[in-house]
Amino acid sequence: MTFPVGDDDLVPPTLFEPPDGGGVPAPDPRGNPIELPPCLAGRFQPREQLPRRGEQTVHRAAEEGRSAELRAAVFRVLCQDGGGERIVKWYHPDAAPDPEVTAVLSRGPLHEGLSYVLEAGADRGAPFHVLPSHGTTDLATRLRDHPGPLPAADIERIVARLHGALAALHTAGVVHRDLKPSNLVVGDLKDPAGSVVLIDFGISAAGPFPCQARRGWAGTPGYASPQAQLMTAMVRPADDWWSLGIVVAEAALGRHPVPHHETASVMDAVHRGDIDLGGIRDPRVRLLCEGLLTWDDKGRWGADEVRRWLRRESPRVVREGPRPRPGGRPDAAPETPRFEHAGLSFGTTAELGEVFDADWPAMIRRLSRSKGREQLADWLAHFRPHQDTGRAEALDDLLGRLRGSRRGPDTATLIDLIGWMAPHQEPGCRGIPLGMGDLTAFARRAAAGDRSCVSVMTELYAHDQHLLRRLALRRGGEELTHVADRWQAHHRQWARATARLSEIPELRENRDDLRAATADGPVLAAELLQLAADPRAVTLALRSGLRTALDALPARVPWFTRLAEEAAEPVPLLLALRLRPLAEAQALQTRRAQEERRQLVAIGRRAEHTRLVRRRLELPVVLGRAAGGALLLFFPHAFLVGLADVYGWAPQSTVLIAWLLSVPSLAALLVVECWTAWYVGPWYHPRFSVMGLLTRRALPLTRRIGRRGWRRYLWAGVGAAALVGTVAGTFFLAVWIWPAGTVLALLVSAVLRARAWRHYQADARSGGPLTPAAGPRGAVPGARRPAEPASSTPAPSPAPFPSPSPSPSPGSRAGGLA
Incomplete structure (x- = not known):
């Protein structure tokens, strides 16, 4: 796994440390300052908040702790009255600008290369400034977008512009204290060198000088002079001229003259004079840098010396104290x-x-x-x-x-x-450079599997980071000590984070994949080293990659979402991103299950719709068959009563009662059988109908009567005796026996058939073996079931609802049942 890293930051952020030190900042009365101060909302229309999203890493991403909370909210706005663009800065009270500086800048422009304050006020207890907009691009962006040294002529024009601006500012009794490329706005894109304007007076101080900083330490380490970097800083105009020297050296080299990123390393290099000017080819530009970057502020060039330099003169450079490195090799032995x-x-x-x-x-x-x-x-x-x-x-x-x-x-x-x-050699091992500028690329190559880099990484990892500490003794390797400390801390954090994964139930079932994703070794060491070497850029890349991974999951994975939401530190972010394959696999399983359920629900709905439509279409036919079955049961009783009435086989009173009982009997038969037909639906006939039942019961009896020999006479006699006994009992014992027995038998049969239908539906839905009701003969329990031949062909899976049987064949001995 590799992490994309953007361009190196050319300008570190301005850091604040109020004098109360160590505590938390005062509550922010602005709330969440993403909107204009309410008192300005009606006069200005906001266009964008600065810095822009793409410039976030250049200006603010490296701020830590209190410094990040004390920064000003900056907005580019448009005047409602047509006055053009303006800049509104709304400060945290702990980082409020000096009132004396505000008063000086509110008088109007001191120089064409200096910004000024159009309006000052306060809202919600937090001060704000309204300033003119001098452009949309700063010198830091210009240097980043056009890499390489600037021509000497352009540098001279920038120096001329800033010389006049600083001289006017110092004459007015103000020291800027934060001169750097991001605070130099390019007013004219066609003439960037001659149109720079110095902005941002948030930490500026008013004289008389020298004086002690009133609000604690503030500044940008890479551009602050050695005297300004002291915790008890003394403010003097010479600090701005040192910052100008760093800006000139950066423009002439195409990079910052201090090859470090860590704040402690940068400040240490400045104090030791470890400032590399060896790559400046123009001798006059190098002379200017040496004069402005003199360690002793009393011998440092100021407005007079820079004016003489602009006149092509060569003022004297003080050589006492630590001096910038002109390049070259150390003295020979x-x-x-x-x-x-x-x-x-x-x-x-x-x-x-x-x-x-x-x-x-x-x-x-x-x-x-x-x-x-x-x-x-x-x-x-x-x-x-x-x-x-x-x-x-x-x-x-x-x-x-x-x-x-x-x-x-x-x-x-x-x-x-x-x-x-x-x-003097830069850090390296086995021919691979390992300086701060090369460490990130080395870690990426090792993580990608480069053999030579993996070999060196294995040695770095096996020696428990002692090799990095040894390399930190080389020139420009001081920051490797901080990298080694962070690398070792990341390994400890990784061990703690992976130990907590056992608390996630979803990961316990997949131990092999989890062990592979969290395996310790050179690849993980390379990823953690990359994180230690460039924590800011890699953390941003991890967060972006994690957001992309969450958005790309086909289904929500609760444990992965929870890890991503709780991952605030870089190591948990890396761990969550390493677990992405496991989350994707579980998300695919979840998505498949959801899709299967959706398909089953859709099939069930279609089947239910088909069943309802079919029921509605076939209900008249089904009810007609049910009525026919009821009439078929009622016909023998009515036929015998009619014969008894015609031939006088029974008294007239008995015949009359029989006719009277036939009416409720017929009604009961119709109700019971029609209800059964309505309950079963289109699959009522022939499996669950009384007609099919009578057919299946009658066929065995006729087969026995049709057999040759004395047995057919026996079965015929038994049937005739049963019929005569039933008729005689009805007309001589109790006339209600036949109708009541018929209704009772049909009611019992209806209950058994309804029960068989429910079992058949349940078996069909569950996909299990069908009950006898689905067999060739089993519409009603108790029916004889012939032996089924063994078959090696598996039965097809039943549909969510049973399909109707095919029409009975004429030669079927079982009544045409499937």
């Missing part, structure tokens, strides 16, 4: 015996250290032999610095490790060896 290596002869440790650093395989081959190690140790002993105790002790330790090694020195010894011989 004293005369010593020469050392032969790789066909070359070396007389200084710096020369040999450079060759060792450039060709690690040759160095390893030379030092893998005990004779080569002994020769190098004897030669290095001539360079023991007796006056520098620290370097002398480091050399003694190196010589002891070289002579005491049996199989050759390890990587740590080789790094220390090159670092002692050539301390």
Whole structure:
């Protein structure tokens, strides 16, 4: 996994530290300052809030703690009365501008290269400024969009413009204290060098000078002078001229002259004079930078010296104290015996250290032999610095490790060896540069699987970050110590974060994938190193990637969403992003299940709709069949009563009662059978109808009567005796026996058929084996079921609702049932 990293920030943010120090900021009376002050809302129409979204990392993303909360809310607005564009700045009370500076700037423009205040006021207890809009692009954006050094002529025009602006500002008794490219607005895109305007007087101070800063420490470390970086800072005009020197050097080099990003490293480099001016080719521009970047503020160039420089003169540069590095190599070592290596002869440790650093395989081959190690140790002993105790002790330790090694020195010894011989060399290992400018790219290559980078990463990781600390002793590697600290902290945070994953029930079932996603090793170490080397850009990339992952999930995964919402620190963000494949797999399963349920619901709805339509269309036919079945049951009783009435087989009173009972009997038969037909629906006949039941019951009886031999006479006699007994009992014992028995038998049959229909529906919906009601004969329990031949063909899965049976075939002995 690699993280996209944007362009390096050219301008760090302005940091604030109020004098009460250590506490939290005062409550913000502005609330959430994303709108204009209410008193200005009716006069101005907001167009955009600054900095813009794309410029967020350049201006504000690196602010930490209180500094981020104390920044001003800046808006670009349009006057309602047609007065053009304006800038509105609404300050936090703890970061309010100096009232004396506001008063000076409210008098009007002091210089064409200086902004000014059109209106000052307060709303909700927080002050605001209304200022003119001088343009939409600043010098920082210009330098970022057009990489490379600026021409000397353009630099001279910028200096001329800012010289007049600073001279006018200092004459008015104000020191800006925050001169940097992002506070230099380009007024004319066609003439960017000659139209810069100095803005942002939020931390400016009013004289008399020198004076102590009234509101605690404030400034931008990369542009603040050594005196302005002290916690008890003294404000003086010379601070602005130092900042101008840094801006000029940055424009002439195409990069910042201090090659660090960490605040502590930047401030330390400024105090030690570790400012690289070696890449400035124009001698006059270099002279200007050396004069403006003089460590002692009393000898630093000011308005007079810069004016003389603009007149093509060459004022004197004070050479006392720490000075900017003009480039080049350190002084050569004293005369010593020469050392032969790789066909070359070396007389200084710096020369040999450079060759060792450039060709690690040759160095390893030379030092893998005990004779080569002994020769190098004897030669290095001539360079023991007796006056520098620290370097002398480091050399003694190196010589002891070289002579005491049996199989050759390890990587740590080789790094220390090159670092002692050539301390001016930039950090690197096995030919791979590991400086701050190269560390992020190295980590990305290691995470992508580059073999050489993975090998070096394995050594860095195996040595528990000690190699980075050794490389921090090289030139420009001071910040590697902070990276090593963050890297080690990230590993501890990773262990704690992965340990908490066992509390998520959804991840316990997939332990193999979870173990693979959270596996420790060189790839994870590379990702954590990339996060430690450039935490701001990588964190932004992680957050963006996590938002994209959440949006791309086909279904919501609760545990992944919860991890993403709770991930505020970089390491939990990385962990959540590493668990993305598991979340995607679970989301796909959830989506498939949802789709299956949706399809089943849709099929059920269609089937229900089809059933209702079919019921409505076939209900008259079904009810007609039910009525026919009821009449079929009623016909024998009515026929016998009619015969008894015609032939006088029974008394007239009995016949009359029989006719009277036939009416409610017929009604009851119709009601019971029609209800059964309505309940079952289109599948009523022939499986669940009384006609089908009578057919299935009558066929076995007729087959027995139709058999040859004495058995048919027996079955015929039994049937005739049952019929005669029923008729005789009806007309001589109780006339209600036949109608009541018929209704009761039909009612019991209706209940059994309705029950069989419910079982059949349940089996069909569940996809289980069908009950006998779905078999060839089983419409009603109790029907005989012939033996079914074994078949290896599986039965088809039943539909959510049973389909109607095909029409009975003429030759079916079971009444045409499927």
